[in-house]
Amino acid sequence: MTTASESINPGGGERRLHPWSWLFVLIQQLKSFALPLLVLLFTGRGNSWELWGLAGGGVLVLVSLLQYFFYRFRVEGDGIVIRSGVFQKSHRHIPYQRVHNVALHQSLLHRVFGVAEVRLESAGGMKPEAEMRVLSLADAHALEELVRAQGADAPSTGEDGATAAPESRVLLSMPTTEVIKLGLISNRGVVAVAAAFGLLAQADMLDVLVEPWARDAVDWGRNQHLDWIGWLIGAALLLLFFVVAMRLLSVALALLQFHGFTLTEQGRRLSAQRGLLTRLRANMPRSRIQAWSLREGLLYRWFGRQGLRVDSASIDTANDQRSLRDLAPLATPTAMDALIQHLLPVGRWPMQAWRRLHYRAWRRQFTFPAVLSVVLAGALTWFHGLPGLAALALVPVFLVRAIVWARYAGWSEEAGVIAVREGWLDKRWRFAEVRKIQSLSLMQSPIDRYHGMATLLMDTVGASPFDPPLRIRYLPAEEAMALRDQLAATMDTPAIPARTAA
Template sequence: MSDLDPQVPAPEAPAGSAPPPAAVRSEMSDGEWHRMHPLSPLLRGGLTLLVILGILVANLRDRLITFFLPENFRYDEEDPVDFVLQNGIALQAIVVVAVGLVILIALFWTAWRFHTFRITGDEVEVRSGVLFRTHRRAPLDRVQGVNLTRPALARLVGLAKLEVVGAGLDANVKLEYLSTRNAETVRGDILRLASGHRKKDAAVRVAPGGAPLPTRIGAGIGEIIAGVDEDEAEPESIVRVPMSRLILAGLLSGSTIWFILVVVAAIVGLVLQPIWIIPALGASIPAAIGFGAYAIRQFIRTVRYSIAPSSAGVRVTFGLLTTVTETLPPGRVHAVDIRQPILWRWGGWYRIRVNKLSGRSASDTSAAQMGDVLPIGTQADVERVLRLLLPSIPIDAALLGAGLKGPRDGDGYTTSSPRARVIDPLTWRRNGILVTPQAVLMRTGRLWPKLTILPLARLQSVRLSQGPLDRRLGLATITGHTVMGPVSGTVESLDHVQAYEQWNAITAAAVAAASEETAGAADEEVSDAAPVAPSSDTAPVAPSLTPPSLTPPPPVSPQMLPPEQP
């Protein structure tokens, strides 16, 4: 079956400009409206509808037969087929089933008929709905990437879906479903067109002599892709996760600890009070099922994991039944979290999570699906992955070791004050913060050690806060804010004077890093763009992006947080 339909009616909206023929390879990227694969309605919700109808019929068949058939027909919990044959209503039953199938097929056909998409030189558009129409657009100059997902049922019939990731909340546009071959080709076309828009925008911003016009300071928020993923073959993964390690890590995960605690509590309760055997079993069995299902789901998600460099960024693939392939372009990673569960210390294993621009709404449960970019790996694996995710941040083995296994003498971290032992007796010696020219490193946790890396060019804000007890002890907390995600950068129980100095240092370093990145991106774009003559009545003025000078902090009282500088 082909995704193309030459009889697609003319679009209601004005036709967009067709992409340049040299930039596209698929005949579906011609600026015209095309329909999804004919099986799309079935995969998008048709199977769920069929299951619901089956459950309703199975549970309400007695009432349905009594309601629709005359009283002379008796139905005494017989098999439906025997009932039809014994009462001589086979023809009527066949007619009812046929009418139901025709109605169902008509609904699917209508949904497919009104679900169209087109790729123009400026945007990707998708229209759907019959009674309630939906029209979504993803401007190519705001595209962050294109994810390719192959659910288990879709893979059986050779289909896949694309998700065009936009720079904003709930900004993604989904193409569900296309044949796998068409999906891969269309994905490359969208990435190629988005990359072309980046160069075109650079040409518009160039003034005479090659001086860049004013550009945004928050380069990380709306960063678009810097390359096109044109690799013919799947790149080789830089990390190999043996099956034995996956199984053992699942058994040593946090869910296993909770499961053991629940079982121990149930056994202790039965020994002390045998009368509680029924409530204990009633609580233990659902808990065991829940933990078991979670462990199996995590295992299935991490099987076939791979991470490799590609021409467009870092390509991450995972999943046994549902395979997800996502490319993380440069500038899309806003925070990195490296942590080690307590039982993983035996194997020296770590997990890496990231905050990235996902384009999904906050209520979308799949937004955290790609939070783990390294489900389990050694410290050497962590170093290799960090070089891919944060190529501009030099993180060597010594710096990483100090963050994961510190504190160490002379590691450069500003640690918690000894006064913090009152409220943080376990981790006050380990808590620390280190500001480098490219990133902020936050080290926390004793039993579950964690190292958070916040690239300064992606940092949205930094907060200095105190609670009542912190003020009493002369302590403060520093929190770095990035885009939403599973990673949170916070260091507590710092001396309030040192925290204020670190807050000033982070502010200045973040402004400098954003300015340097913006200037570097502008210089790179200028080298590829042709100068555009400005109009005669305007004169571009380049803004000053140098970080403001910071005065030393004023004398502070040990009982209160230093005031913010203007």
């Protein structure tokens, strides 16, 4: 058996993981039981049967450690062979051509021990082709270079049999100041605060830690002898404190996640590395990009920045920190346009010929929130009297929003690229190559049929459920059907017949 200290080369013997691998397997298993353990410590009522569950968890940890000792891998000329399993043996052969992403994960503890986790991802399935926890950092880099050199996007071999590795080019680099701006713009702190509030509420500590702060702020305002104005000042100061705290938390999370972000290109592969304490590196072929999502919210415009995310044909989820979904977290509009134009295989960006939606599109955006405001005003008036009518002030706001949204919204199809733009304060562009669309769906609700409208939904591989879908809403029905037929003619899959929403 080849030892872990020997270099990784095709044709060698079987190899084990790093000698410290058992420690990281143990830590990973303990993480799975950290939350139940904390809940038992803070909210447990002393039931002895709950400890049996922890004992069962200890057995699972032991099984995981045994799985490590039975894990072997061998590098061959056409792929990687992995043997694993204690009682249920597994023998897998993973061809290099099947691997589309090699993700390296290095936490602070990994860096102390000089190791890294390696994950080999393919274009399909819900699990990675292989997870190696852990390899030495040198072996991890060697395996990454080997897969890159032998994979589907490997450079061609010359007449003399030598393969020249393409030069690496930096496409985007984010200094610390840009990462701080990303934290100020994003709302990452809101999610963390919501999770903290949920944990405190579960542990019955919300009243102890939060309520005194709120009471002191309101009492301070009342003590200023300004009647209700003092109460409002106290509430406003408390709100300001939470807003500032969430922004500072967002900046801290952005620094932890995106510090040192660098997007590089080597041949036909993209690679990104980032992270302050935990260093992450992921790469994928450019050809695996299926759809693009460009965002420019209100805070983005104030800072003169945009954000770019992509859907790829490899297994990643929106919450997976090791994915290459955030292709360009923050950049100026000029730099973002240049990056998209460079990476987009066909077409031209920014697109020029934008077409408007149905002339009654603003009504569809206005009707539902307006009706909801009227119902809310009626309910508040029923329970609280005439002050409840203040909810009707939302109606003109929704009207302005609908008009501005309809004026800006549109779609474009140029040189094999289909694009949609929407928004009023938070503007978004969603676009993809027509040849990468997997299916087309034409949808009409009863209200759409009344107004002569239809929605064209275009599905691509790897679309995130947390991002807006690639769709054109409120198209004239005839125009939607004509566009569906036009796009279907350039796709490998047939169009889906129109269906009516319930």
